[in-house]
Amino acid sequence: MNKMKDFEKKAKAYALKNAIHYNGKANPGAVISGLFAEGLKREEVKEYSKKINEIVNSVNSLSLDEQKKEYEKLQDIISEREVREGLEELPDVPKNGVVMRFRPAPSGPMHVGHIIACMISSLYVKKYGGKFYIIVDDTDPETTRAEAYKNIKRDCDWAFGNITEYINSSDRMKLYYDYIEKMINKNVAYVCTCSSEKFKGFSELKENCPCRNNDLKENNYRWNKMLDKKNGYKPGEAVIRFKSNLGMQDPNPAMRDFPLARINEHEHPKQKKKYRVWPLMNLVVSVDDIEFGMTHIIRGKDHMDNAKRQKMIFDVFKKKFPWVYFMGRVKFNDLILSKRKLNSLIDSGEFTGDDDERLPTIASLRKRGYKPEAFAKFAEQRGLTEVDKVIDSKEFFKIIDSFNK
RNA sequence: GCCCCGAUAGUUCAGAGGCCAAGAAUGCGGCCCUUUCACGGCCGUGACCCGAGUUCGAAUCUCGGUCGGGGCGCCA
Numbered sequence: 375m376n377k378m379k380d381f382e383k384k385a386k387a388y389a390l391k392n393a394i395h396y397n398g399k400a401n402p403g404a405v406i407s408g409l410f411a412e413g414l415k416r417e418e419v420k421e422y423s424k425k426i427n428e429i430v431n432s433v434n435s436l437s438l439d440e441q442k443k444e445y446e447k448l449q450d451i452i453s454e455r456e457v458r459e460g461l462e463e464l465p466d467v468p469k470n471g472v473v474m475r476f477r478p479a480p481s482g483p484m485h486v487g488h489i490i491a492c493m494i495s496s497l498y499v500k501k502y503g504g505k506f507y508i509i510v511d512d513t514d515p516e517t518t519r520a521e522a523y524k525n526i527k528r529d530c531d532w533a534f535g536n537i538t539e540y541i542n543s544s545d546r547m548k549l550y551y552d553y554i555e556k557m558i559n560k561n562v563a564y565v566c567t568c569s570s571e572k573f574k575g576f577s578e579l580k581e582n583c584p585c586r587n588n589d590l591k592e593n594n595y596r597w598n599k600m601l602d603k604k605n606g607y608k609p610g611e612a613v614i615r616f617k618s619n620l621g622m623q624d625p626n627p628a629m630r631d632f633p634l635a636r637i638n639e640h641e642h643p644k645q646k647k648k649y650r651v652w653p654l655m656n657l658v659v660s661v662d663d664i665e666f667g668m669t670h671i672i673r674g675k676d677h678m679d680n681a682k683r684q685k686m687i688f689d690v691f692k693k694k695f696p697w698v699y700f701m702g703r704v705k706f707n708d709l710i711l712s713k714r715k716l717n718s719l720i721d722s723g724e725f726t727g728d729d730d731e732r733l734p735t736i737a738s739l740r741k742r743g744y745k746p747e748a749f750a751k752f753a754e755q756r757g758l759t760e761v762d763k764v765i766d767s768k769e770f771f772k773i774i775d776s777f778n779k
Numbered sequence: 780g781c782c783c784c785g786a787u788a789g790u791u792c793a794g795a796g797g798c799c800a801a802g803a804a805u806g807c808g809g810c811c812c813u814u815u816c817a818c819g820g821c822c823g824u825g826a827c828c829c830g831a832g833u834u835c836g837a838a839u840c841u842c843g844g845u846c847g848g849g850g851c852g853c854c855a
Contacts, residue, residue, distance in 0.1 A: 517854070
């Protein structure tokens with residue numbers, strides 16, 4: 375019976391609180407929900423509801439002043455609802471902090487889209503401590519631009535200010551080759567010599583390509599032929615494919631034996647002509663995340679399928695896949711964010727450089743007097759969200775401007 | 780065609796079955812402050828995509844629909 379009395383007292387307090395808030399008229403529903411915070415059980419609601427109605431009625435018959443006086447006496451016995459603020463907590467944070475990364479492609483200037491996507495990771499590393507790597511994804515010799523390395527460093531230093539280390543993927547080729555060889559020897563990867571059109575045909579029919587059944591010996595022979603600069607396969611004649619979990623029968627066409635590496639003989643701005651077999655994104659990312667011990671990854675929703683592919687690779691090496699969050703995409707109606715477009719406008723001289731004030735690049739934002747803290751505030755306010763947004767730059771910069779003050 | 784995700788004021792977010800009768804910021808309107816502008820202060824405005832279901836109770840859970848975004852590259 376003690377419990378009953380206790381709840382009655384608390385019910386009165388909640389009723390008073392609710393009545394004061396709504397001009398003297400309390401609502402029984404609000405009282406019930408308040409009592410849940412005090413340990414009321416679902417199944418007990420019916421038992422108490424009559425009593426609660428009586429209490430609410432008696433409270434409602436009081437004048438507002440009387441309610442306020444009564445509430446002063448009782449307000450200490452009920453708990454305040456806790457409000458969450460700041461960044462949402464991440465799960466499974468190790469004692470010594472998180473390990474996170476951002477992987478810019480060195481194929482053009484960094485712009486406002488990158489700072490929006492990456493700022494949240496930077497903030498979490500600041501919150502928990504740990505490591506924050508910038509890994510320059512330069513394993514496509516065809517699109518990698520020489521000036522990007524120093525520009526990425528300049529822009530990331532300015533924007534985030536807490537970079538642990540800058541890494542270039544192309545300096546780690548030996549590692550990627552090792553993993554390819556391990557995967558071939560584990561029989562989870564094979565060399566496919568079908569043309570991309572032919573493979574696409576198999577994929578649409580959910581049929582295996584003939585290369586999938588080759589034995590270890592054949593795959594090793596073909597792998598060496600891929601590496602052979604003199605007498606090897608030509609570009610486009612062979613790729614390494616991953617034997618995905620459900621193989622070519624996977625209901626999701628994106629999962630069917632995706633490629634891990636290909637031949638490309640373009641001169642690389644940093645590695646020059648040293649390599650002809652270049653690993654593809656899903657291999658590079660998986661190897662790096664395993665080797666650096668990445669704990670948490672926040673990336674765009676457009677990488678959802680890639681993350682599934684990467685998890686398959688983690689599983690091959692029996693590694694625990696990091697916690698991953700997929701952020702909704704912010705799409706600007708009226709901004710030039712295509713790297714190809716930005717490059718051509720700058721290269722042609724139509725714009726003075728990557729810091730031309732008409733451009734939405736990070737270099738330009740810095741020059742125009744924006745502070746990185748304004749973007750940090752925006753990212754913090756946005757938090758973790760899977761919601762996509764289409765927005766006019768005018769609206770976006772209104773918000774940034776207000777933070778920039 | 781197949782796979783995945785989302786939907787709250789004009790905009791960006793809050794929201795974890797009941798203290799939501801939906802909160803904040805920004806915008807917009809008004810007033811105050813100020814010689815003017817800016818800044819600041821006060822008041823106001825304004826939203827749960829649609830339809831079923833579960834429940835004593837749904838913005839929240841389930842299912843359909845609609846709309847929006849993304850993926851199915853030898854790019855990342």
